[in-house]
Amino acid sequence: MMERMLGVDSQVVERLQNGDETALRETIGLYGGVVLGMARRILFEPAMAEEVAQDTFLALWRRPGAFDASRGSLQSFLLGVARNKAIDLVRKEEARSRARDLLMAEVETAHTVENPTDRSEDRREVRDALSQLSEVQREAIVLAYFGGRTYREVAAELNIPEGTAKTRLRDGLIKLKDVLDKSGTAEI
């Protein structure tokens, strides 16, 4: 299935390189919702999140070659671009970012509420994995990933030494990989 997706993504990019507007519309149709979701997750202001989502697809349109199908899916690429753009904004002006309790609240709800329209097994699986981290690991990762905090800011915000912040991020990611690897094999 991965290979099929890879082929499809490459085809879309080829069409974008030829200036095919329908390909851009299709890509927006497929990934626009999650791209906007990512921007909304990071930015406090909905209008700004919309701008980030627009910019993300504009960037793809202007330089489709920046996407490399061998490195991951088009969805991952677009989410990464959207996150970078949103975090750029957050870092320019702190007021735009979500406060720690809001960021954490979204994670807590995310893994307890079952969304019936949620068609993505992956999404639930990753949320479950996230919920298996220790609370301090989860907090550090969410602050860095969705909050755009640097490790130094994570340390300051959680009132822990910088060395502790570094290792929490590292241990958290390693644990997450571990849990995801296990759940991956369990399902096959």
Next chain:
Amino acid sequence: MDRAHEEYKVLVAAYALGAIPPHELAEVAHHVASCATCVEEAKAHSGVIDELALTVDPVPLPVGFADGVLALAKRREPSPGETPEPAGAQVLPFRRPVLSGVVAAAAAAIIGVLGAGFLDARSDLRRTRQVIIALTADHGLALAGAGGSEGHMVPTENGALFAAVGLPEPPAGRTYQLWVLRNDQFLSLGTFGVEEGEAVVRIEDPVEGVDGMAVTVEPEGGSEQPSTDPVMRSA
């Protein structure tokens, strides 16, 4: 290198998360790019981080969203190779083939100023690159390559910073190598890898009096002399 590794290995996760403060970023990126162990760890983290993105709930797009994007796309069609970012990110004309010590000092001073303000205002690889590009307008060297890839080199107090964007991952067992051309001789400035198509390389030695720069794809570990045609070069 082992001492550097001990110092930086605990930062690889923060690096993969984009959580390194900008003034430390070039150093960390430099180590990770040159350390096989850290590259492997960064790759593993990146895979997990990609998965983390999947926890995001989709949000319904506002009506006319796609039309809006297409309208913007048509309003300003960039020439091939132009990057989407606005100010300071266009491919810069190649200004001066020779970087004098005076120019290097001026650029170092500018970096000092930015370090107090702009760079310290927190950012990521992209912003660091933009700073380098902005500085390149007056003091550095611009490189361009196929597929709209760009490179920019700007002298710093003790060496230089090189940033590249739009480079694909090199083929397995290959690496990018950075060269300067001086008196018709190619001198290696070292090898580097890319992260999300972007790279920031810190060059330890002063880069002065060069006639040009180039990036080639070489076997892992680098070559004595370029063994392939440049994928990116100065004009």
